[in-house]
Amino acid sequence: MRRLFQLFLIVTTAVALAACGGDDAPDSGTDAASGRKLIVYSGRNENLVRPLIDRFAKESGIKVEVRYADTTELTATLLEEGDATPADVFFSQDAGALAALAAEGRLAKLPSGVADDVDQRFVDPGNRFTGVTGRARTFAYDPAEIPAPELPRSIFDVADPKWKGRLGLAPANASFVSHVSALRVEFGDEQVKKFLADLAANEPQLFDSNTLVVQAVAAGEVDLGLVNHYYALNEKSERPDSPVVNAFPEEGAFVNLAGVGILEGAEHRDEADEFVAFLLSQEGQDYFRTETNEYPLVDGADAPTGLPALGELDTIQAPLAELGKDLESSVRFIADAGLA
Amino acid sequence: MSRFPALRTAAALVALAMVVPLIYLFIRAFQADGSLLWSARMLQMTWDTLRLAVTVTLGSLLIGGGSAWLLERTDVPLRRTLGVAAALPLAVPSYVGALAVVSAFGPQGSAFGIPGLIGFWGAAVVLVLSTYPYVLLITRAALASAELTLESAARTLGSGRWAVLGRAQLPQVRAAVSAASLLSALYVLSDFGAVSILRYGTLTRGIFLQYRSSFDRSAAALIAVVLVGLTLAFIALERLARGPVTPARSANTAADRRVRLGRMTPFAMAALLVPTALGAGVPTIVALGWLNRDGLQGRGTDVLGTAAATSFGLSMAAAVVAVVLCLPVALAAIRRPDWFSRTVETAAQSGYALPGLVVALSLVFMTTRALPFAYQTLGLVVAAYVIRFLPEALASARPSLAAVDPKLTDASRTLGAARWSTARRVTFPLVRGGLVAGGALVFLTAMKELPATLILRPAGVDTLAVRVWTGASEGFYAQAAPAALVLLAVSALALIPAWKVSGSSPKAAVDG
Numbered sequence: 029m030r031r032l033f034q035l036f037l038i039v040t041t042a043v044a045l046a047a048c049g050g051d052d053a054p055d056s057g058t059d060a061a062s063g064r065k066l067i068v069y070s071g072r073n074e075n076l077v078r079p080l081i082d083r084f085a086k087e088s089g090i091k092v093e094v095r096y097a098d099t100t101e102l103t104a105t106l107l108e109e110g111d112a113t114p115a116d117v118f119f120s121q122d123a124g125a126l127a128a129l130a131a132e133g134r135l136a137k138l139p140s141g142v143a144d145d146v147d148q149r150f151v152d153p154g155n156r157f158t159g160v161t162g163r164a165r166t167f168a169y170d171p172a173e174i175p176a177p178e179l180p181r182s183i184f185d186v187a188d189p190k191w192k193g194r195l196g197l198a199p200a201n202a203s204f205v206s207h208v209s210a211l212r213v214e215f216g217d218e219q220v221k222k223f224l225a226d227l228a229a230n231e232p233q234l235f236d237s238n239t240l241v242v243q244a245v246a247a248g249e250v251d252l253g254l255v256n257h258y259y260a261l262n263e264k265s266e267r268p269d270s271p272v273v274n275a276f277p278e279e280g281a282f283v284n285l286a287g288v289g290i291l292e293g294a295e296h297r298d299e300a301d302e303f304v305a306f307l308l309s310q311e312g313q314d315y316f317r318t319e320t321n322e323y324p325l326v327d328g329a330d331a332p333t334g335l336p337a338l339g340e341l342d343t344i345q346a347p348l349a350e351l352g353k354d355l356e357s358s359v360r361f362i363a364d365a366g367l368a
Numbered sequence: 369m370s371r372f373p374a375l376r377t378a379a380a381l382v383a384l385a386m387v388v389p390l391i392y393l394f395i396r397a398f399q400a401d402g403s404l405l406w407s408a409r410m411l412q413m414t415w416d417t418l419r420l421a422v423t424v425t426l427g428s429l430l431i432g433g434g435s436a437w438l439l440e441r442t443d444v445p446l447r448r449t450l451g452v453a454a455a456l457p458l459a460v461p462s463y464v465g466a467l468a469v470v471s472a473f474g475p476q477g478s479a480f481g482i483p484g485l486i487g488f489w490g491a492a493v494v495l496v497l498s499t500y501p502y503v504l505l506i507t508r509a510a511l512a513s514a515e516l517t518l519e520s521a522a523r524t525l526g527s528g529r530w531a532v533l534g535r536a537q538l539p540q541v542r543a544a545v546s547a548a549s550l551l552s553a554l555y556v557l558s559d560f561g562a563v564s565i566l567r568y569g570t571l572t573r574g575i576f577l578q579y580r581s582s583f584d585r586s587a588a589a590l591i592a593v594v595l596v597g598l599t600l601a602f603i604a605l606e607r608l609a610r611g612p613v614t615p616a617r618s619a620n621t622a623a624d625r626r627v628r629l630g631r632m633t634p635f636a637m638a639a640l641l642v643p644t645a646l647g648a649g650v651p652t653i654v655a656l657g658w659l660n661r662d663g664l665q666g667r668g669t670d671v672l673g674t675a676a677a678t679s680f681g682l683s684m685a686a687a688v689v690a691v692v693l694c695l696p697v698a699l700a701a702i703r704r705p706d707w708f709s710r711t712v713e714t715a716a717q718s719g720y721a722l723p724g725l726v727v728a729l730s731l732v733f734m735t736t737r738a739l740p741f742a743y744q745t746l747g748l749v750v751a752a753y754v755i756r757f758l759p760e761a762l763a764s765a766r767p768s769l770a771a772v773d774p775k776l777t778d779a780s781r782t783l784g785a786a787r788w789s790t791a792r793r794v795t796f797p798l799v800r801g802g803l804v805a806g807g808a809l810v811f812l813t814a815m816k817e818l819p820a821t822l823i824l825r826p827a828g829v830d831t832l833a834v835r836v837w838t839g840a841s842e843g844f845y846a847q848a849a850p851a852a853l854v855l856l857a858v859s860a861l862a863l864i865p866a867w868k869v870s871g872s873s874p875k876a877a878v879d880g
Contacts, residue, residue, distance in 0.1 A: 095827050
């Protein structure tokens with residue numbers, strides 16, 4: 029009897045452990061009629077990109093499986109998976125993540141010619157990833173509170189005591205870190221360090237995300253928010269009575285990207301190529317321009333309604349390769365200034 | 369050699385599964401630049417983490433322990449309703465709680481602004497609200513099965529109310545209270561949602577910033593190793609605080625032995641309701657506000673039913689597996705408290721303070737290499753929940769198992785009952801409350817789990833927590849709100865039966 033009890037304990041434990049291991053077979057895929065399939069890791073929000081991915085699936089007959097999570101988490105996952113990754117394509121919210129994957133040799137070369145029409149500033153020089161859309165850094169503000177002539181012309185103006193306590197920032201956000209990196213390439217480390225110190229002395233209000241910054245502007249909690257351009261537009265489409273609009277700085281302006289890369293050794297390589305081409309097609313670029321208010325990056329494409337054309341923005345022209353190199357120092361500068 | 373070879377083998381197997389994340393961490397951390405370990409930044413993060421953990425634990429003890437005492441030892445009315453309500457903040461994801469507190473009481477909050485909320489104090493308040501239900505549920509299960517004869521003896525011998533509390537009640541629930549405090553402290557160590565929104569620099573936030581800024585896995589792993597070090601220190605402290613356990617010979621709950629509150633009744637009810645009003649009420653009102661402001665707009669509500677079923681199924685599976693697996697660990701430690709069983713118990717708890725992302729990445733690392741067929745399956749999600757939350761089941765089950773008097777089981781065996789029959793008719797009724805409370809803790813925590821779910825789920829499988837995140841992460845609050853409300857509702861419904869069973873009198877069960 030006692031033996032039996034002991035045996036039972038061992039068996040239950042083993043079974044329970046094994047059950048955790050994996051009883052459910054992975055979706056082995058009774059695929060769409062064509063039998064073609066594509067696995068996408070998307071660091072971009074489901075609400076923003078799903079309608080377009082659905083369209084791609086419908087038009088191509090390819091069954092698309094998408095794993096949505098934060099860009100940071102997915103990048104770490106892809107690095108841990110190594111060449112065992114099931115992913116074919118990574119659609120990233122920022123360039124830094126793609127650069128980190130490329131540096132680890134996880135990204136394959138894009139099909140030649142697919143990114144030829146993309147503004148070459150936004151294409152990896154090694155052709156391992158390309159920008160899909162641009163996200164301009166802007167000041168979100170309420171025109172009823174600040175008349176246009178008083179707006180900062182240069183990014184450096186917000187370190188002026190005039191803006192003491194009036195600015196909102198999301199300093200841990202990847203887009204702020206990238207912006208700081210771009211400023212370092214353009215103006216040098218010393219000037220950027222000084223700017224960050226002055227900015228910190230100006231007691232900006234810090235937030236966890238760009239969305240919270242824009243909401244703070246809308247609520248009148250801060251007068252000026254340094255964010256990406258589409259947050260004000262999204263706020264407006266969520267709440268039509270929102271007073272928040274964008275102002276584009278003339279000096280130190282920067283356009284970040286959302287981009288895509290194909291994983292080394294992707295099982296569904298042809299489908300992945302098709303997907304990248306679709307994102308850069310007229311249809312794909314139009315979707316982002318009209319539905320998510322992002323800048324298309326293909327030459328000659330219009331800007332989202334009501335926004336200045338990408339060519340008209342006097343942005344930092346730093347090449348992508350330079351920007352991705354040393355994000356860590358940018359993060360350290362931000363922390364050292366006391367903005368983290 | 370040993371009286372319980374099978375039990376100890378089973379316990380060791382469980383502990384082995386529980387240290388998977390640690391093995392991964394040490395592999396990664398060895399590749400890191402060791403100078404980070406002694407840097408000013410690491411010291412600062414460690415100090416800030418400790419400060420927060422200690423503050424939150426004290427707060428949780430006060431609120432959770434106090435609530436448990438009010439509910440089990442006084443004649444406060446509407447005990448069942450108040451009890452379920454008081455435990456409800458457990459169902460609120462900490463990032464939702466933090467968002468709600470900021471939007472209600474932030475610098476320009478919709479209610480009124482509280483200066484100094486952002487940072488230490490805000491994080492402390494939000495985390496006390498997330499963790500006091502651990503103390504409440506575990507302490508209350510212990511109080512419900514504690515021996516009242518001691519208390520009545522103390523009273524008969526003329527002890528005052530406070531003396532009864534100090535000499536008769538506290539010693540009996542000391543093990544449970546200390547186990548629950550450990551859970552609170554370790555929860556603070558692992559939390560990311562609250563400290564991120566309230567911008568307080570703990571080690572866990574440091575790990576995320578490390579990934580976010582440079583994707584440096586080794587540096588992140590090194591910070592996580594420090595987190596494991598803190599965990600071991602807290603576990604050692606808890607061993608000291610636990611004290612000897614007084615076995616319960618017979619237990620009986622008699623309403624007439626409850627402290628009469630009299631005119632204090634309204635204050636007692638307020639003390640039970642205020643924390644839950646802040647911890648569950650404010651998030652609910654804020655979420656209703658999001659709905660009201662933005663309307664449903666038909667976005668994402670169609671998948672809520674499926675998401676709710678998925679959340680429920682995964683969390684329930686995790687709760688059952690965690691309770692079953694914690695038994696050999698707890699029993700081995702109780703029956704022969706030697707170095708072996710203590711090591712096994714420590715190992716089983718040592719990963720509890722790790723942030724979900726780290727546990728998820730360790731499972732990515734292990735399964736893609738060793739069990740590729742299991743990768744990105746529902747089974748792996750359940751495994752991740754069990755690995756993350758088994759210490760909750762252990763914290764609740766262990767004190768109640770330890771309180772079973774061996775004389776009772778010996779008597780049953782002497783009277784000729786088989787081992788099984790003894791377990792079923794004597795042991796189980798005595799420990800049922802603790803086990804159910806433990807299962808409820810795992811269930812409710814798993815319902816709101818996000819980072820491991822996001823990474824390990826099969827593509828296209830959504831849980832309620834994922835739906836909340838999908839909406840809230842880009843500011844689509846109108847979409848996040850219904851998911852958050854359904855999450856709260858499902859959790860509340862699950863709490864009702866769990867509350868009843870985990871507090872039921874073991875005596876009634878023995879008689880019946």
